[in-house]
Amino acid sequence: MTALVVAGGYFLAGTVWSVVKWWFFVRNCREEYDERKTEFLRQHGVEGTAIPDALKAKWKENLGYGYGRRNSRLDGDVIPKAAKRKGRIMTWMCYWP
Numbered sequence: 001m002t003a004l005v006v007a008g009g010y011f012l013a014g015t016v017w018s019v020v021k022w023w024f025f026v027r028n029c030r031e032e033y034d035e036r037k038t039e040f041l042r043q044h045g046v047e048g049t050a051i052p053d054a055l056k057a058k059w060k061e062n063l064g065y066g067y068g069r070r071n072s073r074l075d076g077d078v079i080p081k082a083a084k085r086k087g088r089i090m091t092w093m094c095y096w097p
Helices: 002-043 053-064 082-094
Strands: none
Touching: 002 053, 002 082
């Protein structure tokens, strides 16, 4: 009985931890997106935060190719999807300690 309680607690803690890690991951993706967008706008001499219609296609292309970043969290998806990162989430759940 004790082993079942400990195992249940372990997996419950792992599940909670994976939700917290996912939140941090998504927040970091947003920060990276904002940094890239600011740099893109600066390189093209655009004031403000809105991407002009004339540059939207180029922005999407640059974002899709990693925009020169090797270990980018943004792999072409502006909005991270849990379905594409199942392995990472399962690792967080199982190996949280």
